[in-house]
Amino acid sequence: MTTVGLFNPSSPSGTPIDLPLIKDWFQRQGLPVICAEHLLNADRFLAGTDEERAQDIQALFLNPKVDLLIALKGGYGSGRVLDLLDYDLIRQHLKPLIGFSDTTALQLGLYAKTGLVSYTGLSPRRDITETGVDMLIEQSFKMYRARKSFSVSLQAMSTPKAVKGTLIGGTLSLVDALIGTPYQPDFTDKILFLEDVAEEPYKIDRMLTHLRLAGILDQVQAVVFGDFYKCVSSDKNDGTMQDVLNDLQARVPNTPMYQGLNYGHGPSRLLMPVGSEGSIDSDNVLFFHY
Numbered sequence: 256m257t258t259v260g261l262f263n264p265s266s267p268s269g270t271p272i273d274l275p276l277i278k279d280w281f282q283r284q285g286l287p288v289i290c291a292e293h294l295l296n297a298d299r300f301l302a303g304t305d306e307e308r309a310q311d312i313q314a315l316f317l318n319p320k321v322d323l324l325i326a327l328k329g330g331y332g333s334g335r336v337l338d339l340l341d342y343d344l345i346r347q348h349l350k351p352l353i354g355f356s357d358t359t360a361l362q363l364g365l366y367a368k369t370g371l372v373s374y375t376g377l378s379p380r381r382d383i384t385e386t387g388v389d390m391l392i393e394q395s396f397k398m399y400r401a402r403k404s405f406s407v408s409l410q411a412m413s414t415p416k417a418v419k420g421t422l423i424g425g426t427l428s429l430v431d432a433l434i435g436t437p438y439q440p441d442f443t444d445k446i447l448f449l450e451d452v453a454e455e456p457y458k459i460d461r462m463l464t465h466l467r468l469a470g471i472l473d474q475v476q477a478v479v480f481g482d483f484y485k486c487v488s489s490d491k492n493d494g495t496m497q498d499v500l501n502d503l504q505a506r507v508p509n510t511p512m513y514q515g516l517n518y519g520h521g522p523s524r525l526l527m528p529v530g531s532e533g534s535i536d537s538d539n540v541l542f543f544h545y
Contacts, residue, residue, distance in 0.1 A: 256285065256286075256287065257285070257286055257322040257323055257400075258286065258287050258288070258289055258320055258321055258322050258323070259281050259286045259287070259288045259289070259321070259322075259323050259324075259325050260288075260289050260291065260315035260318060260321035260323065260324045260325070261277070261278075261288050261289070261290050261291060261294060261325055261327055261379070262290075262291035262294060262308075262311045262312060262315055262324060262325075262326060262327065263291070263293075263294050263295075263296075263302035263303075263308070263311075263326065263327040263328060264302070264308050264311075264312060264326055264332065264333040264336060264354075264357075264358060264361050265301070265302060265326070265328060265329050265330040265331055265332040265333045265356075265357040265358065266300060266301065266302060266328065266329070266330025266331050266332060266357070267295075267296070267297035267298075267300070267301065267302045267330075268294070268295055268297075268302065268327060268328060268380060269380075272295070272380065273385075274290075274295075276383060276384075276385065277327075277379045277380070277383045278290075280379075280383045280388065281379075284396075284397075284400075286323070289315075289318070289320060289321055291311035291312075291314065291315060292307075292310070292311060292314065293307040293308065293310070293311050294311070294327065300330075300331060300332070301331075301332045301335070302327075302330075302332065305332075305335045305336050305339055306339065308332070308333075308335075308336050309336040309339035309340055312324070312336065312340060312361070313340060313341060313344070313345065316344075316345050316348045316349075316350060317344070317348055321350070322350055322351075323350060323351050323352075323353065324350065324351070324352040324353070325352070325353045325354070325377065325379065326352070326353065326354035326355070326358040326361070326378070327378075327379055327380050328356075328378050328379070328380035328381060329354070329355055329356030329357035329358055329378055329426075330356070330357050331357055332357065333354075333357050333358050333359075333360045333361035333429075334357075334360035334361070334364070334429065334432060334433070334438075336361070337360065337361070337364040337436075337438045338437075340364075340365075340368075342365075342368040342369050345365070345368075345369055345371075346368075346369040346370075349369060349370075349371055351371075351372065351373060351374065352365065352371065352373040352374070353373065353374045353375070353376075353377050353399075353526070354373070354374075354375060354377075354378070355375050355376055355377060355378040355425075356378060356425075356426050356429075356452075356520065357426070357429060358375065358425075359375065359424075359425030359426045359429035359430060360429045360432065360433060360438075362375060362425060362529050363423070363425065363429070363430065363433055363438065363439075363440050363529070364433070364438035366423065366440050366529060366530045367433075367437075367438050367439060367440040367441070368438065370530065371530065372528060372529065372530035372531050373528075373529045373530065374399055374526050374527065374528055374529065374545075375424075375425050375518075375526070375527050375529055376392065376395065376518060376524050376525055376526035376527050377392060377396055377526055389522055389523045389524075390523070391517065391523045391524065391525060392523065392524060392525075392526065395525045395526040396526055398526075398545055399526050399545040400545075401545070402544070402545050403544070403545055404542065404543070404544045404545070405525075405542070405543055405544070405545065406540050406541065406542045407515075407516065407517065407525065407540070407541050408515065408538075408539060408540055408541075409479060409513035409514065409515045409516060409535065409539045409540070409541055410513060410514045410515040410539065411511065411512075411513055411539045412500065412501070412504045412511075412512040412513060412514060413504055413508065413511060413512060414511075415511070415537050415538070415539050416477075416511045416535075416537070417534070417535065417536050417537045418446065418476040418477045418511060418534065418535050419446075419476065419532070419533070419534040420444045420445050420446040420475070420476040420477070420532070420533065420534075421444070421445050421446065421530060421531065421532055421533070422445070422446050422448065422527065422528050422529065422530070422531060422532070422533040422543055423440055423442070423445045423446070423447055423448075423529055423530065424447050424448035424449050424479075424527070424529065425448075425449075425450075425529065426449075426450060426451055426452075427449045427450065427451040427459065427462050427463070428451055428454065428462060430447075430449065430466075431462040431465055431466060434465060434466065434469050434471065435469070442471050442474045442475050443474045443475075444474070444475070444476050445474070445475045445476065446475065446476055446477050446478075446479060446533050446534075446535065446541075447471070447472075447475045447477070447478045447479070448478075448479040448480075448481060448516060448518065448527060449478065449479070449480055449481065450480070450481035450482055450483060450484070450516075450518055450519040450520065451483055451484075451486060451519075451520075452483070452484045452485055452486070452519065452520035453484070453485045453486065453520075454483070454486050455486070455487075455488055455489065455493070456486055456487070456488050456493060456494060456495060456496050456498070456499045457488070457493055457499075459483060459486055459496065459499055460499045460502070460503075463499065463503050467503070467506060467507060472503075472507045472510050473507065473509070473510065475510060476510075476511075477510065477511040477512065477513065477535055478510060478511075478512045478513070479512075479513045479514075479516050479535075479541065480500060480512065480513065480514045480515075480516065481516040481517070481518035481519045481524075482516075482517070482518065482519025482520070482521050482524075483496045483519065484519045484520040484521045485520075500512070500514065511535070513535065513539060513541075516541070526545075527543075528543055528544075528545060531543060531544060531545075532544070
């Protein structure tokens with residue numbers, strides 16, 4: 256039986272939190288839950304001190320009773336623990352990890368240092384409610400557990416091109432924040448998928464420009480854009496997110512770019528793998544295996 260280790264690497268859980276509701280949902284999936292020692296801690300805008308959160312992550316990797324790590328929520332802070340983890344030790348006890356949003360920093364850091372394959376798209380604090388869990392989130396979580404393959408149709412922004420590569424990505428602001436750090440993954444020949452939330456389009460443009468100037472967008476096989484949820488200009492003269500993406504494709508014409516991935520901060524999303532192989536065919540269909 257798979258046992259979940261529930262931890263919180265980012266912002267405090269907030270009160271009140273219906274932890275029994277969250278644990279019950281996992282129990283009904285046949286997944287008993289072990290809670291990290293400092294799961295409900297709070298220290299300013301963080302879920303406990305950096306040391307406490309790093310200790311929880313490491314303890315769950317080392318705990319032989321835990322088979323799957325799941326981050327309770329996002330917010331801010333997972334990047335702060337990257338320099339406190341013992342990656343040599345974690346590498347000897349690799350196990351899958353699921354998170355979303357701010358957990359992108361932790362997931363990419365672990366991938367860069369250990370090659371850990373993780374999954375992004377489930378955030379129990381926001382996704383498990385009294386009315387249930389979104390159908391797509393629940394379906395893709397079940398497909399992950401069954402290790403099934405998945406395909407999704409995309410919209411090409413330029414001439415379609417068949418590509419293969421390791422899927423990597425998450426929330427753009429967290430990907431961008433790791434560039435130039437020891438925790439930046441190797442983007443060579445990757446399929447990079449990106450989303451973000453509640454950022455003005457000019458700020459998204461700034462982050463994408465950084466990736467372009469850093470050479471990242473020339474290294475990847477393709478870029479796949481998810482949902483930029485609530486990324487709307489406060490000034491209508493600033494244009495739209497579509498303008499930003501179209502401009503980027505024009506500036507990086509040799510890198511195929513796609514839209515339409517159902518992955519983002521909206522109420523419904525796919526669970527996406529970070530570190531496993533994927534492909535996009537000439538019909539603009541993305542394939543990957545959980």
